[in-house]
Amino acid sequence: MDIRLQDFMMDKGGGPAREHLVVIGNGMAGCRAVEEILARDPARYRVTIVGAEPHVNYNRIMLSPVLAGEKTFDDIVINDRAWYDDNGITLVASDPVEAIDRETKSVSLRSGKVISYDRLLIATGSDPFIIPVPGHNLRGVISFRDMADVDAMLQAADKGGDAVVIGGGLLGLEAAHGLNLRGMKVTVLHIMPTLMERQLDEAAGWLLKNALEKRGQTILTGADTAEIVGETEVEGVRLKDGTLIPASLVVMAVGIRPSVALAKRAGIEVGRGIQVDDHMVTSDPDVLAVGECVEHDGQVYGLVAPLWEMCRALADGLTERHTGYRGSVTSTKLKVSGIDVFSAGDFAGGAGAEDIVLRDASRGVYKRVVVQDDKLVGAVLYGDTGDGGWYFDLIRKGEDVSAFRDMLIFGQSYALGGGQTDPKAAVAALPDDSEICGCNGVSKGKVVATIEGGACTLDAVRAVCKASASCGSCTGLVETLLAVTLGDDYSGERTTKTMCKCTSFGHDEVRHAIVERDLREIPQVMQELSWSTPDGCSSCRPALNYYLLCAWPGEYRDDQQSRFVNERMHANIQKDGTYSVVPRMWGGITNPRELRAIADVVEKYDAPMVKVTGGQRLDIFGIKKEDLPAVWADLNAAGMVSGHAYGKALRTVKTCVGSEWCRFGTQDSTGLGIKLERMSWGSWMPHKFKIAVSGCPRNCAEATIKDFGVICVDSGYELLVGGNGGIKLRGTELLCKVETEQQAMDYCAAFIQLYREEARYLDRTAPWIERVGIDYVRSRIVDDEVGREALTARFLFSQSFSQDDPWEKRAAGAERELHSPIGVFQPAGSFPIAAE
Amino acid sequence: MVTGEWLDVGRLDEIPVRGARTVQIPGGEEIAIFRTGDNRIFGLVNRCPHKAGQLSQGIVVGHSVACPLHNWTIALATGEAQGEDKGCTPVVPVRVDAGRVLVSRAAALAAAA
Numbered sequence: 001m002d003i004r005l006q007d008f009m010m011d012k013g014g015g016p017a018r019e020h021l022v023v024i025g026n027g028m029a030g031c032r033a034v035e036e037i038l039a040r041d042p043a044r045y046r047v048t049i050v051g052a053e054p055h056v057n058y059n060r061i062m063l064s065p066v067l068a069g070e071k072t073f074d075d076i077v078i079n080d081r082a083w084y085d086d087n088g089i090t091l092v093a094s095d096p097v098e099a100i101d102r103e104t105k106s107v108s109l110r111s112g113k114v115i116s117y118d119r120l121l122i123a124t125g126s127d128p129f130i131i132p133v134p135g136h137n138l139r140g141v142i143s144f145r146d147m148a149d150v151d152a153m154l155q156a157a158d159k160g161g162d163a164v165v166i167g168g169g170l171l172g173l174e175a176a177h178g179l180n181l182r183g184m185k186v187t188v189l190h191i192m193p194t195l196m197e198r199q200l201d202e203a204a205g206w207l208l209k210n211a212l213e214k215r216g217q218t219i220l221t222g223a224d225t226a227e228i229v230g231e232t233e234v235e236g237v238r239l240k241d242g243t244l245i246p247a248s249l250v251v252m253a254v255g256i257r258p259s260v261a262l263a264k265r266a267g268i269e270v271g272r273g274i275q276v277d278d279h280m281v282t283s284d285p286d287v288l289a290v291g292e293c294v295e296h297d298g299q300v301y302g303l304v305a306p307l308w309e310m311c312r313a314l315a316d317g318l319t320e321r322h323t324g325y326r327g328s329v330t331s332t333k334l335k336v337s338g339i340d341v342f343s344a345g346d347f348a349g350g351a352g353a354e355d356i357v358l359r360d361a362s363r364g365v366y367k368r369v370v371v372q373d374d375k376l377v378g379a380v381l382y383g384d385t386g387d388g389g390w391y392f393d394l395i396r397k398g399e400d401v402s403a404f405r406d407m408l409i410f411g412q413s414y415a416l417g418g419g420q421t422d423p424k425a426a427v428a429a430l431p432d433d434s435e436i437c438g439c440n441g442v443s444k445g446k447v448v449a450t451i452e453g454g455a456c457t458l459d460a461v462r463a464v465c466k467a468s469a470s471c472g473s474c475t476g477l478v479e480t481l482l483a484v485t486l487g488d489d490y491s492g493e494r495t496t497k498t499m500c501k502c503t504s505f506g507h508d509e510v511r512h513a514i515v516e517r518d519l520r521e522i523p524q525v526m527q528e529l530s531w532s533t534p535d536g537c538s539s540c541r542p543a544l545n546y547y548l549l550c551a552w553p554g555e556y557r558d559d560q561q562s563r564f565v566n567e568r569m570h571a572n573i574q575k576d577g578t579y580s581v582v583p584r585m586w587g588g589i590t591n592p593r594e595l596r597a598i599a600d601v602v603e604k605y606d607a608p609m610v611k612v613t614g615g616q617r618l619d620i621f622g623i624k625k626e627d628l629p630a631v632w633a634d635l636n637a638a639g640m641v642s643g644h645a646y647g648k649a650l651r652t653v654k655t656c657v658g659s660e661w662c663r664f665g666t667q668d669s670t671g672l673g674i675k676l677e678r679m680s681w682g683s684w685m686p687h688k689f690k691i692a693v694s695g696c697p698r699n700c701a702e703a704t705i706k707d708f709g710v711i712c713v714d715s716g717y718e719l720l721v722g723g724n725g726g727i728k729l730r731g732t733e734l735l736c737k738v739e740t741e742q743q744a745m746d747y748c749a750a751f752i753q754l755y756r757e758e759a760r761y762l763d764r765t766a767p768w769i770e771r772v773g774i775d776y777v778r779s780r781i782v783d784d785e786v787g788r789e790a791l792t793a794r795f796l797f798s799q800s801f802s803q804d805d806p807w808e809k810r811a812a813g814a815e816r817e818l819h820s821p822i823g824v825f826q827p828a829g830s831f832p833i834a835a836e
Numbered sequence: 837m838v839t840g841e842w843l844d845v846g847r848l849d850e851i852p853v854r855g856a857r858t859v860q861i862p863g864g865e866e867i868a869i870f871r872t873g874d875n876r877i878f879g880l881v882n883r884c885p886h887k888a889g890q891l892s893q894g895i896v897v898g899h900s901v902a903c904p905l906h907n908w909t910i911a912l913a914t915g916e917a918q919g920e921d922k923g924c925t926p927v928v929p930v931r932v933d934a935g936r937v938l939v940s941r942a943a944a945l946a947a948a949a
Binding site: 191192193194197198201202257272353355533534535536537538541542560561562563564565566568569573575577817821822823824825 | 843849850851852857859862864888889894898933944
């Protein structure tokens with residue numbers, strides 16, 4: 001490089017020797033880089049900035065407040081005309097660079113103008129990513145990237161009507177917020193289940209979604225856009241599931257890509273972005289690049305903070321200081337007034353990373369910090385972002401936080417304030433009037449008085465003064481107060497077993513809260529009940545999924561990823577990874593057509609074994625997951641549906657032949673069995689559920705070891721409950737005797753519903769009845785006629801949503817991805833072939 | 837498509853959030869590619885160190901997966917069994933670029949060998 005030589009040749013009087021620095025891009029990065037260079041050596045370069053937009057340099061990240069009406073364009077101008085003039089900078093606006101010629105060291109502009117350079121700085125930023133769905137080029141489809149886009153949105157908003165924003169990331173949500181404030185009816189479509197999933201976790205994403213919905217926006221997550229409809233103007237957006245959302249404006253904010261086309265055409269090395277070294281120099285030593293268009297050390301950035309750091313390194317390099325850029329830690333704040341969201345660093349964690357979570361349901365606060373090797377590595381804050389700056393600082397400095405680790409989550413003033421590093425001592429030192437339970441307004445003094453008054457367990461404290469009885473987030477504090485107040489007398493044990501390590505509540509408390517407090521989604525339950533983990537564990541997620549499904553039939557959207565493999569695959573996984581398939585045979589009755597279809601499946605798919613099960617069904621073993629949909633299609637064709645042999649659901653109704661054939665039979669046991677199975681198949685339950693109907697007291701169907709058994713007698717039907725033939729043999733107990741078949745059905749439905757609503761997840765009926773007592777069950781089903789009828793009605797209502805065959809949907813192609821690999825690797829050709 | 841050391845196996849959005857998809861290696865061990873709730877990607881040989889259960893079929897929570905056969909919990913980043921259980925399944929380097937899922941070619945070849 002000959003910079004030194006040129007230095008000597010430089011003529012401060014404005015002679016020809018000053019190097020000419022041409023900057024492509026009049027945006028934040030380009031101008032900031034020039035500012036940094038001027039600050040170091042104002043006379044060093046002659047500067048020309050070429051911009052595509054007609055404006056002077058403005059703050060692009062403040063476009064959202066302009067859209068929202070909180071700022072004007074003048075407010076967001078960073079450098080006005082005078083700055084260019086004062087510093088002798090030539091600004092060429094509204095004339096984008098079309099080509100770079102590295103041979104002649106010049107750039108050519110759209111107008112035909114050619115400018116030569118000594119040094120070239122590419123600061124082209126990024127381009128909005130437009131998903132190439134049909135209709136993406138209709139009038140009224142815009143991105144959210146520059147002032148022209150904001151003007152287009154403001155014009156559309158003047159006419160009112162419906163707007164659809166595709167993309168629930170930072171930019172999309174800010175656009176939606178602005179359009180909403182401008183009076184448009186806004187729907188946000190986000191393909192992922194969580195809003196801003198790059199910055200937020202599920203819990204914070206859910207809180208955000210909730211807050212935006214309260215402001216009148218419609219937020220559709222998991223929404224996959226199929227096409228944008230309209231003749232020449234946008235009329236609406238159609239989703240892949242067929243939903244049509246009317247819209248006169250569509251804002252695409254699904255992401256940005258580094259703008260690299262210009263550099264690529266010039267033969268400069270480009271990966272995801274323009275590749276630069278630590279001094280922001282590209283593969284051509286005379287060409288530099290900075291901002292969102294670059295790739296440094298494999299990283300590309302779409303936020304503003306890294307840009308400042310890059311510009312400093314660039315200016316240092318251009319003035320021979322060579323400090324170098326080392327990559328950036330980024331933080332994000334959503335600019336939606338009244339909603340506080342902050343995220344920084346690597347909150348996803350890795351090996352050895354530990355989460356500390358604090359939730360305060362009454363204030364709508366969620367905080368999560370991630371600690372790894374005694375250092376803070378990430379933070380997500382919702383509702384209270386006051387400590388965001390402090391956390392960000394700790395992350396960037398990589399400070400050892402072990403000294404105040406236990407207090408970290410409470411924020412800077414608490415963690416560093418009193419010097420109380422022992423949580424017990426900190427709680428003991430709290431003044432008597434400090435609030436312990438925010439939900440019920442209970443002070444420390446009152447909790448201590450309650451404990452001293454004889455309440456020596458958490459449950460007793462909850463019962464007497466209501467502290468920790470609502471959201472539960474102060475449970476830890478109350479338990480500490482119990483320990484501090486009672487000393488050695490505190491047993492430390494809770495009387496209720498908690499659901500799992502993620503919560504301080506038991507199953508019954510959680511179920512109760514779901515109904516009482518109208519909780520509708522898993523993240524909502526976790527927030528309201530102060531889960532201590534960000535997204536639960538493999539034991540609470542399936543339980544919560546079931547509880548919500550049971551509480552809100554027809555409304556709750558089943559979360560497949562919270563189900564055990566068998567329920568997700570609608571077949572039973574075997575130890576070799578293949579599956580077994582059990583078609584339903586109503587009441588254990590079959591016919592030649594069904595048997596032929598089963599035989600055909602066994603041969604066609606090479607099933608190594610077929611077995612008659614204890615529940616009078618045929619079990620086909622050794623089916624590969626890829627073959628399951630085809631197997632189901634063949635069985636469906638013969639009229640058979642899923643037997644749910646894999647589910648926490650009704651398994652089988654076992655019957656004997658009854659009065660139709662048997663000389664001892666007293667009633668039509670097969671007929672009743674078939675009716676019971678038709679009524680109750682497909683319903684999800686806390687655990688598997690088996691029914692049997694025997695036609696006489698000889699009990700050939702073994703009804704006395706089933707969850708619900710019927711023994712037919714001359715005068716009617718004996719109804720038996722709570723039997724189990726599993727690990728712990730338990731005979732049924734008599735529920736009651738009824739006279740008609742219809743009564744037997746109604747009581748069965750009521751019993752199932754009581755079990756569904758009140759048993760704990762993974763409780764069979766036997767342990768449940770042992771816990772609550774048969775007298776309780778009788779009091780609800782037999783003695784309380786109104787209550788029984790209501791239970792029956794609730795069961796039948798719930799069944800109206802659950803009796804569609806899951807196999808049929810899968811055989812028709814639903815959720816194909818569950819049955820096929822994403823790809824197949826071919827070592828011979830060394831390339832994978834997509835499986836679909 | 838082959839890009840140097842990485843094999844492009846498909847789109848990120850083809851893998852369910854809190855779920856997994858597999859890459860088959862004819863004559864070798866299947867690879868499981870996991871996508872977590874916070875949208876991270878991890879690759880493991882699709883075999884639990886305990887009884888060879890298909891980890892791809894387990895419940896994914898945080899950065900671990902519970903094996904569908906006996907509920908062993910495996911850390912996605914290291915392949916190590918968690919808690920009292922001892923064992924480890926090999927990690928397969930994976931990454932995402934522009935919405936595409938890339939698997940380390942060397943690891944895929946090793947699995948096929």
